[in-house]
Amino acid sequence: MVVDDHPMWRDAVARDLAESGFDVVATAGDGPQAVRRARAAVPDVLVLDLNLPGMPGVQVCKELVGSHPALRVLVLSASGEHADVLEAVKSGATGYLLKSASTQQLTDAVRSTAAGDPVFTPGLAGLVLGEYRRLASDPAPEAPDDPKVPHLTDRETEVLRLVAKGLSYKQIAERLVISHRTVQNHVQNTLGKLQLHNRVELVRYAIERGLDDA
Numbered sequence: 001m002v003v004d005d006h007p008m009w010r011d012a013v014a015r016d017l018a019e020s021g022f023d024v025v026a027t028a029g030d031g032p033q034a035v036r037r038a039r040a041a042v043p044d045v046l047v048l049d050l051n052l053p054g055m056p057g058v059q060v061c062k063e064l065v066g067s068h069p070a071l072r073v074l075v076l077s078a079s080g081e082h083a084d085v086l087e088a089v090k091s092g093a094t095g096y097l098l099k100s101a102s103t104q105q106l107t108d109a110v111r112s113t114a115a116g117d118p119v120f121t122p123g124l125a126g127l128v129l130g131e132y133r134r135l136a137s138d139p140a141p142e143a144p145d146d147p148k149v150p151h152l153t154d155r156e157t158e159v160l161r162l163v164a165k166g167l168s169y170k171q172i173a174e175r176l177v178i179s180h181r182t183v184q185n186h187v188q189n190t191l192g193k194l195q196l197h198n199r200v201e202l203v204r205y206a207i208e209r210g211l212d213d214a
Contacts, residue, residue: 031055065092095119164206
């Protein structure tokens with residue numbers, strides 16, 4: 001599904017994706033419309049602009065990812081401002097691509113996003129990882145009384161460690177000699193056990209525990 005408030009740009013992106021073999025199930029031109037249509041169409045990937053009338057793109061992302069955790073969001077924006085990138089990722093976006101990207105870069109990014117792998121315009125990935133580390137260095141919230149520490153299997157912990165190191169699901173699968181789908185299943189199981197909602201929170205959890213340096 002493609003969301004952008006400029007009709008010509010929206011139609012062009014939808015056409016390019018359709019010509020590349022994707023099934024474009026819906027489009028939308030403003031925030032509220034995007035939420036309604038995405039809930040009805042249930043796309044696998046949402047290609048989302050941030051500057052939308054009615055509701056900003058980050059709020060659209062929060063609402064949809066919050067209610068549909070399996071949805072992958074690829075932000076396609078004209079803004080490369082660090083604050084916009086970080087806000088989008090914190091809202092649940094899997095990737096962030098600038099509108100200066102080529103059609104091939106866009107189609108590759110959509111495929112990677114669909115697989116759950118983070119995609120960023122060059123230069124932005126380091127920014128996001130740096131923010132993960134900054135968040136991990138902040139004081140952790142007070143633990144509740146009688147906390148129950150969830151138990152992860154050895155393989156779930158191994159996958160979590162590699163996610164924290166910044167490896168894509170494909171790279172993790174190759175390193176552990178398992179299928180891409182198995183990696184995704186381990187990540188989803190871990191998210192459920194830890195009561196986390198997305199990869200951003202998962203990486204922060206791992207870095208807080210030093211798993212990225214293990």
